[in-house]
Amino acid sequence: MREFALIERLAQRLGSGRADTRLGIGDDAALIAPPAGQELAITTDTLIAGRHFPFETPAFDIGYKALAVNLSDLAAMGADPAWVTIALSAPKLSADWCDALLDGALAAIGDHPVDIVGGDTTRGELSLTITAIGCLPAGRALRRSAARVGDLIAVTGTLGDAAFGLQCWPMRDRASDDQRFCIDRLARPQWRPGAALRGLANAAIDLSDGLAADLGHILAASGIGARLAIDALPASAALTRACDAESRRRLQWSGGDDYELCITLAEDRLDSARAALDCPLTVIGTIEQQPGLRAFDDNGQAWGRDGERGWDHFS
Ligand SMILES: [Mg+2]
CATH class of the missing domain: 3.90.650.10 (PurM-like C-terminal domain)
Structure with a gap:
């Protein structure tokens, strides 16, 4: 699957979510409008096959865990998760595999109002890098x-x-x-x-x-x-x-x-x-x-x- 096809696929499945997501997937960058008086908490984590998860891990579980560990970092700051970007490196991509990965990611998000606002795919060894952004009232982070x-x-x-x-x-x-x-x-x-x-x-x-x-x-x-x-x-x-x-x-x-x-x-x-x-x-x-x-x-x-x-x- 070519890169734009994957991004289009993600965009089709994600739809519109938060009102403060002014522009999601589809342009050179996403646009977000943080609520007044709030700080943004930002974290990023890379999961590499063979190091952070076994090679045989199902795509669903890879997507789930990659999201969960990043949302957990936001949670540990006391932030409400809001936006996520996904950078995927994989030797080859099939539509089914990408769908399963996204199913897992969305399952980890659950009912929380989180928008996936960007993504990137490259050919290489299997790894997944998530950046997660959350909001919290200024000065109220759990440090x-x-x-x-x-x-x-x-x-x-x-x-x-x-x-x-x-x-x-x-x-x-x-x-x-x-x-x-x-x-x-x-x-x-x-x-x-x-x-x-x-x-x-x-x-x-x-x-x-x-x-x-x-x-x-x-x-x-x-x-x-x-x-x-x-x-x-x-x-x-x-x-x-x-x-x-x-x-x-x-x-x-x-x-x-x-x-x-x-x-x-x-x-x-x-x-x-x-x-x-x-x-x-x-x-x-x-x-x-x-x-x-x-x-x-x-x-x-x-x-x-x-x-x-x-x-x-x-x-
Ligand atoms: Mg942590």
Whole structure:
């Protein structure tokens, strides 16, 4: 398929959406009119076959994940997602493959008012670069540097499923139901609408590289530390059944690709934050003055071995 044919195909399927999209696909550039008093949050991410997703990944899942990881980054800033561009590099393009990719992208967008306003295709190794733009009231972004001593630390959803799904990927054709659940969580992560947490959370980050690493970014940016209850980390029923307890803890602690949100917030905002979300929000620890990330089990014993703690590289 020639490039213009793909762009035309996208444009035909997308139609008109937001009123503040003045011009979508079809000219040299899109035109958008950000609402007055709003800031734009802009993020971009590249997914490369063989590195960020297996070569055999279905086109639907590639499109889904590429959108989800970018919308998750906007969510972690507290922004409402609004516009997206898609740059695709592929060895060859078929109409069916492109349609499946777009189906996945649109599924990740779901009901959110997001317009795909541009795209580009080139021949090359399979990769997908998404740029996502969101809006939020000026000065209201959820920044990594805003955690405060005494804040609770909380995460959405469950942790560790995607990392376990990656372990199960080679045996996907004979996976159990629990393994299949985790493989699907890896392929189609559920990004969380973090805009609902504006004014409630202090700091936020989405969990792409694992709890220890990503919470570590908040701690470093905020110049503080944290104490976590390792047995409080939320786990899916599937992961709990599929792994022994210690394997599960390690996956929850350092496994990536879950795209849940990790936030810090004042204790008196917890109920409001829970009410604002359509998913569970679990308290897993507290922010402390002492730098570094410490985990304890239910017996009050320090958890983790050297090299597994995740905080060694930033403490
Ligand atoms: Mg992120």
